[in-house]
Amino acid sequence: MEARAPVRGPNDVTPPAVTSLRRRAVNILMFSGTAVCAVATVSALFFILGYLLIQGGSSLSLSFFTNLPAPVGESGGGMANAMIGSAKLLVLAALIGVPLGFMAGLYVSEFASPISAFAVRYATDLLNGVPSIVIGIFAYTIVVLPMKHFSTLAGGIALGIMMVPVTVRGTEEFLRAVPGSLREASLALGAAQWMTIVRVVVPAASRGILTAIMLGLARVAGETAPLLFTALNNRYWSPGWNEPSASLPVMIFTYAIAPYEDWHRQAWAAALVLLGVVLTANVAARLLVRRGAVSTT
Amino acid sequence: MSPRACSYAGARCRRPDVAPVDSKISVRHLSLFYGEKQALRNISIDMAANQVTALIGPSGCGKSTFLRTLNRMNDIIPKVRIMGEVKLDGQNIYEPNVDVVALRRRIGMVFQRSNPFPKSIFDNVAYGIRVNRLAASRGDLAHRVEQSLRRAALWDEVKDRLRDSALALSGGQQQRLCIARALAVEPDLLLMDEPASALDPIATQRIEELIYELKREYTIVIVTHNMQQAARVSDVTAFFWLGELVEVGRTDTLFTNPREKLTDDYVTGRFG
Numbered sequence: 001m002e003a004r005a006p007v008r009g010p011n012d013v014t015p016p017a018v019t020s021l022r023r024r025a026v027n028i029l030m031f032s033g034t035a036v037c038a039v040a041t042v043s044a045l046f047f048i049l050g051y052l053l054i055q056g057g058s059s060l061s062l063s064f065f066t067n068l069p070a071p072v073g074e075s076g077g078g079m080a081n082a083m084i085g086s087a088k089l090l091v092l093a094a095l096i097g098v099p100l101g102f103m104a105g106l107y108v109s110e111f112a113s114p115i116s117a118f119a120v121r122y123a124t125d126l127l128n129g130v131p132s133i134v135i136g137i138f139a140y141t142i143v144v145l146p147m148k149h150f151s152t153l154a155g156g157i158a159l160g161i162m163m164v165p166v167t168v169r170g171t172e173e174f175l176r177a178v179p180g181s182l183r184e185a186s187l188a189l190g191a192a193q194w195m196t197i198v199r200v201v202v203p204a205a206s207r208g209i210l211t212a213i214m215l216g217l218a219r220v221a222g223e224t225a226p227l228l229f230t231a232l233n234n235r236y237w238s239p240g241w242n243e244p245s246a247s248l249p250v251m252i253f254t255y256a257i258a259p260y261e262d263w264h265r266q267a268w269a270a271a272l273v274l275l276g277v278v279l280t281a282n283v284a285a286r287l288l289v290r291r292g293a294v295s296t297t
Numbered sequence: 298m299s300p301r302a303c304s305y306a307g308a309r310c311r312r313p314d315v316a317p318v319d320s321k322i323s324v325r326h327l328s329l330f331y332g333e334k335q336a337l338r339n340i341s342i343d344m345a346a347n348q349v350t351a352l353i354g355p356s357g358c359g360k361s362t363f364l365r366t367l368n369r370m371n372d373i374i375p376k377v378r379i380m381g382e383v384k385l386d387g388q389n390i391y392e393p394n395v396d397v398v399a400l401r402r403r404i405g406m407v408f409q410r411s412n413p414f415p416k417s418i419f420d421n422v423a424y425g426i427r428v429n430r431l432a433a434s435r436g437d438l439a440h441r442v443e444q445s446l447r448r449a450a451l452w453d454e455v456k457d458r459l460r461d462s463a464l465a466l467s468g469g470q471q472q473r474l475c476i477a478r479a480l481a482v483e484p485d486l487l488l489m490d491e492p493a494s495a496l497d498p499i500a501t502q503r504i505e506e507l508i509y510e511l512k513r514e515y516t517i518v519i520v521t522h523n524m525q526q527a528a529r530v531s532d533v534t535a536f537f538w539l540g541e542l543v544e545v546g547r548t549d550t551l552f553t554n555p556r557e558k559l560t561d562d563y564v565t566g567r568f569g
Contacts, residue, residue: 181412185475188368189425189482190402199428204415 052275056268064269069235069251075262079270081237082246085152086221086274088238089231089247092156093163093220098213100160101167105209108168109175110197120168128165135161136226144230150244155231159220166219170212174205211285218281222274224249248274321346321486321516322367327381329362329371336362338540340381344533349508349517351531351548353524354563358537360520361409364488367518368404369397385486402429405479405515409491411471413463413478418455421463421474422446425482441481449477450507469500476507480515487511489519493526505530524564528552536560 063078070077104124108117139158144150178201186196202209231245233254238245248270255267320343329337337359344350352360362371369390371377382389390400402425413421422442425431432438442459446452451473455466463474472492479487489508493501508517508530521527527534528548535545536559544551544560555561562568 179412181408181410182414184370184373184406184408185412185414185478186424186428187373188370188401188404188406188408189428189478190398191425191428192398195428199424200414 049275049279052268052272055265056270056272059265059269060272064266068237069246069266072260077266079246079248079251079266079273081234082248082251082270083273085231085234085238085245086247086249088152088241088245089155089159089227090217090221092152092241093159094213094217096157096160097163097167097216097220101164101216102171102209102213104164105168105171105175106197106202109172110193110201121172124165124168127161128169131225132162132223133225133228136229139226140229147242149242150230150232151242152231152238152245153241154229155227155245155247156241158226158230159223162220162223162226163213163216166216167213170216171205171209174208174212175201177208178204207288211288214281214285214288218278218285221278221281222249224253228253320344321386322518323384323387324366325382325384327363327366327379327383329359329366329380330378331374332376336540337366340542342535342542342545344516344518346516347512347514348532349512349519349530351527351534352518352520352537353522353527353534354537354543355568356522359540360535360537361490363537364490364518364520367486367488368401368406370401370406372397402482403484403486405476405482405484405487407472407475407479407487407489407492410495411468411475413466413471413474415462415464417460418463418466418474419459422477422481425478429482431482445477445481446474448480448511449473450503450510451477467500469496469503472496472500472504473507476504476511480511485515487515487517489517491520491522494522501526524552536563538563 061078063076065078065083066080067076067078068081069079104120108120112120136158139154139161143154143157147154182200182204183196186200187193191199227247227250231247231250233250234244234246252267252270252274255263255270258264322342322344324340324342327337327340328335340363352364354360365371366379366383367385367390371379379391382391384390385400385403388395414424416424419442422445423432423438426438426441432441443452443456446455451470454470455461455474463471466474472495476492493504496504505526508519511517512532519527519530531548533545534548534551536543536551536555536557538559544555544557546555551560552564555564
């Protein structure tokens with residue numbers, strides 16, 4: 001401690017050894033505090049994943065993927081209709097949310113004045129913050145009430161609305177990341193602005209935009225609340241788009257609150273499948289980004 | 298400073314409003330503002346066809362800005378105001394009825410940093426041809442791409458890997474690819490904004506040789522902060538300082554016997 005002569009000011013009354021001890025204590029405290037929180041964050045995911053594997057893994061079987069839910073009291077059965085239902089809902093959500101969000105993002109990035117860009121961006125953020133249950137009620141009001149029945153269509157519209165903000169912001173950010181020099185090169189060759197956007201800017205940002213869309217899809221794949229008012233649920237197949245439809249999140253909800261032990265196991269299995277799909281989409285999106293969100297030099 | 302209008306033939310200086318008959322580009326009283334800041338002050342200059350005009354001057358003197366007024370690339374920057382006229386083959390390109398897209402097709406541009414599209418070598422050169430629908434057939438397209446690559450002295454190096462990404466090329470090759478891409482739309486004027494400043498000496502030499510070859514077919518305006526380069530490649534040199542055109546003259550005269558003290562100080566390396 002005393003190897004070096006400490007430099008001390010005239011008002012420095014604390015002995016150096018004490019200062020050093022306190023400093024080191026605070027240092028260790030801060031480090032361990034942040035590290036514990038970081039570990040807790042990471043383990044939350046692995047805890048959920050592990051718990052789902054233990055609880056749901058045993059109930060996973062081929063029939064779970066191919067059969068309809070079994071009637072109450074009968075064991076076995078599957079959730080094939082919920083998986084197909086979720087897939088249909090996501091397709092519909094993408095068909096609605098992606099073109100809308102992509103074009104709006106294109107507008108904000110390439111055409112909007114600073115003021116309207118700010119307005120669209122702000123509105124998008126607000127829409128992103130609207131609770132999903134409110135979006136469900138909104139879709140209920142504009143689709144379910146006029147049609148007088150629940151439907152896949154209504155559910156897809158609700159999820160599509162939820163996808164819009166993510167797609168807008170993702171598209172905008174990745175388009176902005178395309179260097180201005182590429183735009184200039186295209187314009188200097190006598191390409192019109194829209195030609196430059198279609199043939200140079202969007203292709204250069206396509207990978208990033210695709211990633212944003214996948215993350216958006218992964219997010220709405222697990223939404224339950226908007227579906228309770230729209231697609232509702234169905235114990236059977238739901239052909240076409242006009243009938244109520246089963247979906248994985250709603251099925252998990254229904255089965256988890258039911259009083260049957262067998263249903264609980266099935267809910268765990270469904271949760272495992274859903275999380276698997278979402279995680280796969282996320283990892284795939286990250287891999288896409290790592291290969292270069294914006295292809296430049 | 299009083300408005301200056303000089304062409305390289307000293308006698309024309311006295312009649313700034315009469316453009317010489319053979320000038321490809323004729324600029325009169327051109328001023329440019331970025332918001333409140335004036336970047337170009339009352340520039341008047343003539344540039345002859347099939348000659349290389351070099352624009353030199355210290356950083357921020359307006360030489361790049363001036364180059365970009367010639368194909369209206371400054372239009373895409375917000376808050377730019379331009380006054381005066383730029384005549385290309387007698388037509389003022391700042392008149393309201395001018396089609397900017399068609400104008401830029403006639404004028405090739407090569408930038409300071411090579412900026413190939415993240416596409417294949419072939420698609421880079423083919424881009425301008427496709428966008429402007431210049432090729433009559435697939436065969437014609439391939440032919441035009443080859444011709445452009447040959448003119449840019451790149452064909453032999455890339456002919457076996459036209460489908461590879463342009464980004465796999467070296468810096469010097471990328472810059473020659475950008476030149477080939479610009480030549481593919483058959484411009485008659487070629488603007489180059491410090492085309493060799495990011496390249497090593499050997500790649501620079503290749504670009505300079507290329508410029509020398511190209512001037513037989515094209516009118517070339519090149520911005521450079523490298524005075525030796527200006528002296529090597531250009532017929533006429535224009536010296537810019539603080540947004541003004543100080544002096545323009547035959548390159549050999551301007552470097553050895555300039556009229557202005559400022560030019561003399563700059564080319565002898567006393568400042569800048």
